[in-house]
Amino acid sequence: MPYKVLVIPGDGIGPEVVEAALYVINAAAAKYGVDLEVKTAEAGDAALRKYGVAMPPETLKLADASDVIFKGPIGESAYDVTSLIRMRYVLYANIRPVKNLPGVPAVRDIDCVFVRENVEDVYVGAEYKVGDVAIALKVITGVGTRRVARVARRYAEMRKRKVTVVHKANVLRVVDAFFRDVALEELKGLEVDQMYVDAAAMELVRNPLRFDVVLTTNQYGDILTDLAAQVAGGLGLAPSGNLGDGKAMFEPVHGAAFDIAGRGIANPIATILSAAMMFEWLGRSDAAQAIRSAVERSILQGVKTPDIGGNSKTAEVGRYIASIL
Amino acid sequence: MPYKVLVIPGDGIGPEVVEAALYVINAAAAKYGVDLEVKTAEAGDAALRKYGVAMPPETLKLADASDVIFKGPIGESAYDVTSLIRMRYVLYANIRPVKNLPGVPAVRDIDCVFVRENVEDVYVGAEYKVGDVAIALKVITGVGTRRVARVARRYAEMRKRKVTVVHKANVLRVVDAFFRDVALEELKGLEVDQMYVDAAAMELVRNPLRFDVVLTTNQYGDILTDLAAQVAGGLGLAPSGNLGDGKAMFEPVHGAAFDIAGRGIANPIATILSAAMMFEWLGRSDAAQAIRSAVERSILQGVKTPDIGGNSKTAEVGRYIASIL
Ligand SMILES: CC(C)[C@H](C(=O)O)[C@@H](O)C(=O)O
Numbered sequence A, B: 001m002p003y004k005v006l007v008i009p010g011d012g013i014g015p016e017v018v019e020a021a022l023y024v025i026n027a028a029a030a031k032y033g034v035d036l037e038v039k040t041a042e043a044g045d046a047a048l049r050k051y052g053v054a055m056p057p058e059t060l061k062l063a064d065a066s067d068v069i070f071k072g073p074i075g076e077s078a079y080d081v082t083s084l085i086r087m088r089y090v091l092y093a094n095i096r097p098v099k100n101l102p103g104v105p106a107v108r109d110i111d112c113v114f115v116r117e118n119v120e121d122v123y124v125g126a127e128y129k130v131g132d133v134a135i136a137l138k139v140i141t142g143v144g145t146r147r148v149a150r151v152a153r154r155y156a157e158m159r160k161r162k163v164t165v166v167h168k169a170n171v172l173r174v175v176d177a178f179f180r181d182v183a184l185e186e187l188k189g190l191e192v193d194q195m196y197v198d199a200a201a202m203e204l205v206r207n208p209l210r211f212d213v214v215l216t217t218n219q220y221g222d223i224l225t226d227l228a229a230q231v232a233g234g235l236g237l238a239p240s241g242n243l244g245d246g247k248a249m250f251e252p253v254h255g256a257a258f259d260i261a262g263r264g265i266a267n268p269i270a271t272i273l274s275a276a277m278m279f280e281w282l283g284r285s286d287a288a289q290a291i292r293s294a295v296e297r298s299i300l301q302g303v304k305t306p307d308i309g310g311n312s313k314t315a316e317v318g319r320y321i322a323s324i325l
């Protein structure tokens, strides 16, 4: 039985970086004998303009039937696509590894994995406006915290058995304290520390190597992972995996970057490394490892896009990485 | 009539950095003929241990009667002191200028002013727990947004007439969109752009000089200002002013830093620059400017604490700056 992969190219630079990643996905699948059935579907701003809806029913049907979704960035309608997918399939753990790549100038050395809760917090969409007052609910549940903490535990057990729980329980004394308490409970037996989110933002610039696995809530994770990616050398390199029980979505951390779309200069590495995470999740570490190694070699060999000091085109980088797998 | 100043030394390194700042405050007041009536009161973790309450009634009475509060950092009880003061006196605009200092190594060049809404957002303390679910309200009002946006306008008019509004309206489509819309309305006629908070975190590392005045909500401001201070060279240098209509509180951005408390090595510059902001707010730019200039000269002359490469003691730095005003 092949794995059913739904590809959503997305908006802006999405189609370009996803095309580049598909060279790599197809080559890796062939070389390592991974049986994939790949379908492609539209979603995002372009779909909204064309069909009046950012996530067309046809795409939703294909997503429902897929084992895994491989997605490019979405523009202004990201909430209706990205967040919808995360919530509909309860992809409760957003895994964002952040690590320097050899040959890429960085602000600091960094090597950590963010485990971001992905379906709760102020991002649940429970918002109201009455007269001059607007209110959103920030929602944290015990069950939601426990399951994502267990994912953090799993990553910690594969790494240094060290987790930093990031919250703001000194101000959010009920909700963030609840997140912290449940998380600490689930992480017992590991080396665990905690940090306020403002301090964590600062430490990611000052001394990022102090972090190994970082467990945090949805919005703090959103902010801190963009920041951490920049510390490591730029958003063009940061992959992510949204994991649920039995289903997953992989996507670059970066956005649609409309300003450089269509010029063939977008860096496909974040998307290609997301493909590596997908193979890993499918149980094929061999293919995943081959992709990661090929990415590093391509950079060292100078086949890279302008954002990291090269002059290769997006598609070239994809084809080259596919060729040296 | 003297200005009534209530000094709250606070916890951890608080008493040390406030003592150093008081040398400067007293010297500046004497030299520039500013009539201050300074009282001191306890609040924070130490007060909590001593009196069973972090903000003792006596301190509250003095705070009520003061024109301005000058405060050191507070430890774990910060919400009961810092946030209480902000909310009780409706100090709705938290002004946090971030700028390199000559002679202090920085991650990047930066020169901007954050105007952080200071009494709304998820920090209002409306939190509930029912069974396995914890909920906090994120509250944004039109009136609260308008008044802080007007402060941002004032700062922009003194600078480059440029404001960046930071929010997450692509996900928080009601509350953050409301903040954005009201802010944009109030800022009409200026050069205004907007940015999502995750992108802003990234840009503060990538290209901070693109920011001039930044207007944002309470928690985003909390996170981004710690980050920006680190980009500029460290939290030891970042001052702040909490402004209301007719009352204000000045404090360093940094925390109580219990790990280095009592050793006389804490950097007092954040607190001393907060004193400069206080004189500015009292209408005494002459004293404020003199303090800022003396701070710069003291660093260039090598009178500085270990965090920025010197070996002077906290009190020495304060006394030296007071002496060269
Ligand atoms: C686009 C948006 C819905 C999304 C988020 O805020 O989660 C993005 O910023 C991310 O980090 O994946």
Ligand SMILES: CC(C)[C@H](C(=O)O)[C@@H](O)C(=O)O
Pocket: A170, A171, A198, B078, B079, B082, B083, B222, B253
């Ligand atoms: C200590 C805390 C109440 C405070 C806040 O979160 O606002 C602090 O972090 C700050 O930024 O002034």
